[in-house]
Amino acid sequence: MDIVKTVLEKQKKDLEKYKPITVQKHLDVVIDEGHLMVTDPNNFDDDKLKNYREQYVLDLTRDNTQLLINSIWELPTQREEESVVAKLPAPRMMLPRARKLPVPKPLTKWEQIAKAKGIKKRTRDKKVYDEVLDKWVPTYGYQRYKAEKEKDWIIEVPQNADPNKDMFAEKRDLRIERIAKNEISRMRNIDRAKKIQTPRTGFLGPESASAKELVTAANIAKASTASVGVFQEKLTNEKQARGIGVKELMPGRKRKRTPVTLPGERKRNLEIVNKVLNKKPKIDVEKAISMQKAEARAEREANAGDEGGKKKGKGKGKGKGAFGRKKPKGGQGKRNHSKRAVGRKRR
DSSP: OOHHHHHHHHHHHHHHHHSSSOOOOSOOEEEEEEETTTOSSOOHHHHHHHSHHHHHHHHHHHHHHHHHHHHHSSOOOOEETEEEEEEOOOSOOOOOOOOOOOOOOOOOHHHHHHHHHHHOOOOOOEEEEEEETEEEEEEESSHHHHHHHHSSOOOOTTSSSSSOHHHHHHHHHHHHHHHHHHEEEEHHHHHTTTTTOSSSOOOOOOOOOOOOHHHHHHHHHHSSSSTTTSOOOOOTOOOOOOOOHHHHOTTSSOOOOOOOOOOHHHHHHHHHHHHHHTOOOOOOHHHHHHHHHHHHHHHHHHHHHHHHHHHHHTTSSSSSSGGEEEOOTOOOHHHHHHHHHHHHHHO
């Protein structure tokens, strides 16, 4: 009996370590089994969150996880090999994407044509049997070209072709041109996918000239002749670059005057003459008033000078007033006397 009692007490202590699987919440939590996510609408306990933050968060997480596990075990289960798994339903909550939606790869020009005409792609074998060489040769690749060289060890010259022409070199040039054309098509497909505008012929790199620079160079080359491009024939849809002309290329050349016989020249000349003749002079009132005042002042000064000359001629004899006195002699006078007195004191 003592042994049984001891075992029961030990089990009781072990059970006290673990919490029950039943969890009570004031408000029911929202469980999304598809995302394995639990949304808890209950408010936090401010006192526990402030005083026992870590333990409170751990207990809250444990309770919500227990509710999620209880919900999972209520789902239908099935056995996979040696394990029992639950079949999760479709997610109910829409989560935002971390990245943007993948854009479908744009079709190439050939894929667009094949789609419009219903052409389906056929899988080709890597090797085909060549009856001429009596062996298996690659269908495509650099080894295919090597097999073709072995096969075409002799080439027939057409009747209308030059007998001295190297047909092997011509065939090699056609192959290189075909490879370059395929490469241009590949680059155009890449540019179309990245929405990059490219010219219809060729590709402009950092070392290539732009369309404006090419037009300017063409105009300069055209005007480099002895006639400055006057007798040079124009090309189809030729454009003239701005700022490039006879005047800019030859600054010392005189400008051609327009002939008088052009229609509308007489009318234009008459308009210029009428504009000059009907032009009214600008009147400055202030300047006219100042000039008038200056003339009147000069006239008054001239009249005053004439009257002063007549009075001088009449006052030669003994007269009254300031102009009739005699000038004092050098040794007499109050001012001279005072100067002498000052001189004596200084001595």
